[in-house]
Amino acid sequence: MQFSELGLHEAVQKAVAEQGYTEPTPIQAAAIPPVLEGGDVIGIAQTGTGKTAAFTLPILTRLAKGKAAPGAVRALVLAPTRELALQIEENVRAYGRHLPLSVAVVFGGVGERPQIAALRKGCDLLVATPGRLLDLGSQGHGDFRDLEVLVLDEADRMLDMGFLPSIRRIVRALPRDRQTLMFSATLSKEIEQLTSEFQRQPKLVQVGRRSNPAETVEQAFLECPHNLKQGLLAHLLRQPGWDSVIVFSRTKHGADRICRKLEKDGVEAVAIHANRSQNQRQRALEAFKSGRVRVLVATDIASRGIDVDGITHVVNFDFPDQLEDYVHRIGRTGRAQATGKSVTFITSEDVPELRRLERLVGKPIPKPAKAEGFDYAEATRQAFAAPAPDAAPRPHHRGPGHNRREREQRAQPPRPGAWHGGRGGFGSPGGQGGQRPRGRNR
Ligand code: AMP
Numbered sequence: 001m002q003f004s005e006l007g008l009h010e011a012v013q014k015a016v017a018e019q020g021y022t023e024p025t026p027i028q029a030a031a032i033p034p035v036l037e038g039g040d041v042i043g044i045a046q047t048g049t050g051k052t053a054a055f056t057l058p059i060l061t062r063l064a065k066g067k068a069a070p071g072a073v074r075a076l077v078l079a080p081t082r083e084l085a086l087q088i089e090e091n092v093r094a095y096g097r098h099l100p101l102s103v104a105v106v107f108g109g110v111g112e113r114p115q116i117a118a119l120r121k122g123c124d125l126l127v128a129t130p131g132r133l134l135d136l137g138s139q140g141h142g143d144f145r146d147l148e149v150l151v152l153d154e155a156d157r158m159l160d161m162g163f164l165p166s167i168r169r170i171v172r173a174l175p176r177d178r179q180t181l182m183f184s185a186t187l188s189k190e191i192e193q194l195t196s197e198f199q200r201q202p203k204l205v206q207v208g209r210r211s212n213p214a215e216t217v218e219q220a221f222l223e224c225p226h227n228l229k230q231g232l233l234a235h236l237l238r239q240p241g242w243d244s245v246i247v248f249s250r251t252k253h254g255a256d257r258i259c260r261k262l263e264k265d266g267v268e269a270v271a272i273h274a275n276r277s278q279n280q281r282q283r284a285l286e287a288f289k290s291g292r293v294r295v296l297v298a299t300d301i302a303s304r305g306i307d308v309d310g311i312t313h314v315v316n317f318d319f320p321d322q323l324e325d326y327v328h329r330i331g332r333t334g335r336a337q338a339t340g341k342s343v344t345f346i347t348s349e350d351v352p353e354l355r356r357l358e359r360l361v362g363k364p365i366p367k368p369a370k371a372e373g374f375d376y377a378e379a380t381r382q383a384f385a386a387p388a389p390d391a392a393p394r395p396h397h398r399g400p401g402h403n404r405r406e407r408e409q410r411a412q413p414p415r416p417g418a419w420h421g422g423r424g425g426f427g428s429p430g431g432q433g434g435q436r437p438r439g440r441n442r
Pocket of ligand 1: 020021022023024025028046047048049050051052053307308309
C-alpha cells in the first residue's frame with residue numbers, strides 16, 4: 001500500500017514524503033479511507049503505531065477544501081495531556097505545512113491570554129486538553145458552531161484521568177452533525193460506552209491485539225530488591241547501546257530522587273512529572289529529544305504520549321501501579337518500525353503482579369532473572385553503607401488513595417460545575433445537557 005493510493009491531498013502527500021515516511025502504517029492504511037469518507041471511526045491502536053497521522057492526514061485533506069470563518073474552529077482534537085497536545089500540534093503543522101490552514105493549541109499550566117487570543121481569531125484545527133478548554137469555554141471563548149470534526153485521542157487515558165464529565169460538557173455544546181473520531185489503546189467496556197454516546201455507526205478499525213505490548217519490544221524482568229535499584233540502573237546505563245533511556249518511577253518524588261542520584265553518579269538525567277512547571281517539562285523533554293541528555297525519568301501520566309524517536313531502552317524502575325501502564329510504558333520504545341528493549345525491576349512484592357501482567361499481555365513472562373554482570377553482593381554491601389534507601393516500597397494495601405486514577409483526579413480535577421454555556425460557540429442555544437432529544441445517542 002502506498003500513500004498515493006489513499007486519496008490524500010497532494011500537499012499532504014508531499015509533507016509526508018518530506019517526513020521520510022515511505023508507506024502507511026497498518027492503522028493509517030485502515031483508518032485513512034473511512035475518515036476521508038466522512039464517517040465516524042473508532043481506532044484501536046497501540047501507542048507508536050502512527051495513529052496521530054492516521055487521523056491528522058485525512059482531516060487536513062478534508063479541511064483543505066474550505067477555510068475557517070473568522071473566530072470559528074473547524075476541527076477539534078481533545079488529548080489527555082499537555083505533552084500530547086503539543087505533539088499533535090507539531091505533527092499537524094508538519095503534515096499541513098504546504099496548506100494554508102491555521103492550527104492552535106490550548107492546555108493548562110500556562111497563561112490563558114495567548115490561548116484566548118487564538119480562540120478569538122479562530123482556526124481550522126484546535127488541539128486542546130479538556131480541562132483548559134472547558135475553562136475557556138465557560139468564559140465564553142471559542143466558536144464551535146461550525147465544527148466539522150471532533151477527535152478524542154487516547155480516549156482510554158482521558159477516562160482514566162477523570163475527564164469524562166468535562167468531555168461530555170464540551171461535546172454537548174458541539175454541533176450534532178459532525179464527524180467524530182475516537183482513538184484508544186484498548187477497546188474496553190467504558191470505551192464502547194463512550195462510542196455509543198458520542199458516535200454514529202462508527203467503523204471499527206483495529207490494529208494489533210487487545211492490551212498487547214508493542215510486538216517489537218524485547219522485554220526483560222530483573223530481580224532487584226528496593227535498595228539495589230539505583231545501583232542496578234547505574235550498572236545498566238554503563239552498558240553499550242543504552243543511548244536514549246526512559247526510566248519510570250511510581251512517584252514524583254521518586255523520579256526526582258532517581259535523577260539526583262544519577263547526577264551524583266555522573267549521568268546527566270532530567271525528570272518530568274506533574275510537580276514541574278510546563279516550562280520545566282518542555283525544557284526537559286527538549287534536552288532529551290535533542291540527545292543532549294540521554295536519560296529521562298518520568299511518572300506515568302507525565303510520560304503519556306511522549307513521542308521521541310530512537311528510544312533504545314525503557315526501564316521500569318518501579319512496577320506500574322496500574323497494569324495497563326506497563327503497555328504504555330514499554331510502548332515508548334519500539335515506536336513505528338523501530339525495535340526497542342524494556343527492563344522491569346522486580347522486587348519480591350512485585351512477583352504476584354507478574355501473573356496478572358501475564359494475563360494482560362496474553363503471553364508467559366519468564367521468571368525474573370539476575371542481571372548479568374551485576375554484583376548483587378557488592379551492591380548490597382554498598383547499599384547498606386549508603387545513608388538512605390533508594391526507593392519507597394509500594395504500599396501493601398492498595399485501597400482508596402493508592403489508585404492512580406484517584407490520585408490524578410485529585411491532582412487535576414476536571415472542574416465539574418465550571419461550565420455554564422458561555423456566549424461563545426460552546427454556548428449555542430440548547431447546548432446544555434438534558435435538552436437533547438432522546439434516542440440520539442450522542
Ligand atoms: P504515533 O503512534 O502517532 O505516536 O506515531 C509514532 C511515530 O511513528 C512518530 O514518530 C511518527 O513520526 C512515526 N510515523 C508515523 N507514520 C509513519 C509512517 N508511515 N512511516 C514511518 N514512521 C511513521
